[in-house]
Amino acid sequence: MLAIITGATKGIGRAIAIRLAKENIDIVAISSSKQNLRELQKVIQSTSKAICHIHQCDLTKPKARINLRKELSKYSEELTILVNNFGRYAVGSIEEITSSELLNNFDLNVRTAFEMSQIAAPIFKAKRAGYIFNILSVLAEKTRESAAAYTISKHAMNGLNKLLADELREFEVSVCGIYPGSVNTSSWDGLDIDRSKMIQPEDIAELIAQSLKLSKQLFLGRIDLNPLDKKI
Numbered sequence: 001m002l003a004i005i006t007g008a009t010k011g012i013g014r015a016i017a018i019r020l021a022k023e024n025i026d027i028v029a030i031s032s033s034k035q036n037l038r039e040l041q042k043v044i045q046s047t048s049k050a051i052c053h054i055h056q057c058d059l060t061k062p063k064a065r066i067n068l069r070k071e072l073s074k075y076s077e078e079l080t081i082l083v084n085n086f087g088r089y090a091v092g093s094i095e096e097i098t099s100s101e102l103l104n105n106f107d108l109n110v111r112t113a114f115e116m117s118q119i120a121a122p123i124f125k126a127k128r129a130g131y132i133f134n135i136l137s138v139l140a141e142k143t144r145e146s147a148a149a150y151t152i153s154k155h156a157m158n159g160l161n162k163l164l165a166d167e168l169r170e171f172e173v174s175v176c177g178i179y180p181g182s183v184n185t186s187s188w189d190g191l192d193i194d195r196s197k198m199i200q201p202e203d204i205a206e207l208i209a210q211s212l213k214l215s216k217q218l219f220l221g222r223i224d225l226n227p228l229d230k231k232i
């Protein structure tokens with residue numbers, strides 16, 4: 001088995017990469033930093049028997065994404081799992097942000113997932129097997145005035161998630177939307193907030209790892225998770 005994970009060097013993506021590697025699933029890790037990727041590769045090599053392939057790519061750059069697409073074609077045969085994790089929070093209400101800021105965040109949060117799904121979906125359909133995990137957010141369904149672009153882009157990604165789930169289900173491909181509240185990752189760096197009460201990225205990774213062990217005829221469409229403390 002082999003899993004492609006976008007944004008794999010930190011936070012949720014990193015936890016998923018390390019956890020799936022422990023299940024002997026080879027990892028294709030994507031991030032913008034070669035240094036971070038090499039560090040992740042070392043960790044995976046020292047904690048599991050899985051191979052960690054690394055691909056440095058600035059996912060905000062269309063040309064880099066085209067090159068990445070070519071590079072990823074060599075994994076078609078072993079590819080079993082796609083984790084669309086890459087995404088970025090953005091602050092600002094509708095009145096405060098420009099339309100280019102909206103499109104920029106939309107590009108980051110939806111386009112990569114869309115393009116990666118375009119790569120994986122035909123492969124999974126042909127194999128009649130495979131898993132796509134889309135890391136969404138509670139803001140894929142709720143709204144937050146102070147994060148308009150993020151709310152809009154995660155709602156759009158929710159649409160992508162639902163489309164993929166509907167389309168691929170009859171091909172025995174599982175598409176699961178993950179809807180976390182606040183997760184203890186570097187996204188919160190610099191903010192004065194008790195991160196110990198947040199969801200830990202390892203919890204999301206564990207849920208994904210366990211979901212792969214469920215019966216094949218089961219369709220797990222979504223995972224909702226929130227901190228126990230409602231104020232977080």
Ligand SMILES: NC(=O)c1ccc[n+]([C@@H]2O[C@H](COP(=O)([O-])OP(=O)(O)OC[C@H]3O[C@@H](n4cnc5c(N)ncnc54)[C@H](OP(=O)(O)O)[C@@H]3O)[C@@H](O)[C@H]2O)c1
Pocket residue numbers: 006007008009010011012013014030031032033036037057058059060085086087088089135136137138180181182183184185186187188
């Ligand atoms: N944290 C939360 O509270 C929370 C809650 C709900 C949903 N989410 C969602 O969960 C997902 C992951 O969030 P996170 O908090 O785990 O993020 P994070 O800790 O900030 O990690 C982001 C990842 O993306 C990579 N990255 C950043 N810019 C990149 C670029 N231009 N090209 C390629 N890779 C890039 C980073 O690696 P490099 O720096 O090595 O490039 C890193 O691996 C996102 O979709 C987010 O919306 C997060």
